[in-house]
Amino acid sequence: MHFYDGHFGGMHLIWWIIWIILLAWIFFIPTDIPYQKTTKESPLDILKKRFSKGEISKEEFEESKKILNSDN
Template structure:
């Protein structure tokens, strides 16, 4: 009986560890792309014109 409890705890721990990777609680990919675009603009990697053009494309 003690062995079964160890197996149950092991399964629970493995399940809790892999849960975020199997079911990510993220925004949808469209919002994620906008987040990346905002980060790139904030870092100065793209110009204002490039930012506005890409944002318009993503939002359409």
């Protein structure tokens, strides 16, 4: 039985397509991993990051921090 005489050439292509689809599904489809711990940032952490990036001024930071601390 000759596998490369034209009878099974298409099957080789089909397996490549199946592997490419499988790898794309594994790596590119975003899904949540079960039992994965997700840490949510607190509003104060977000505020600190914005201040460190320079998105807000010191006055805005202090005012927002005061508002956040008064809620607790």
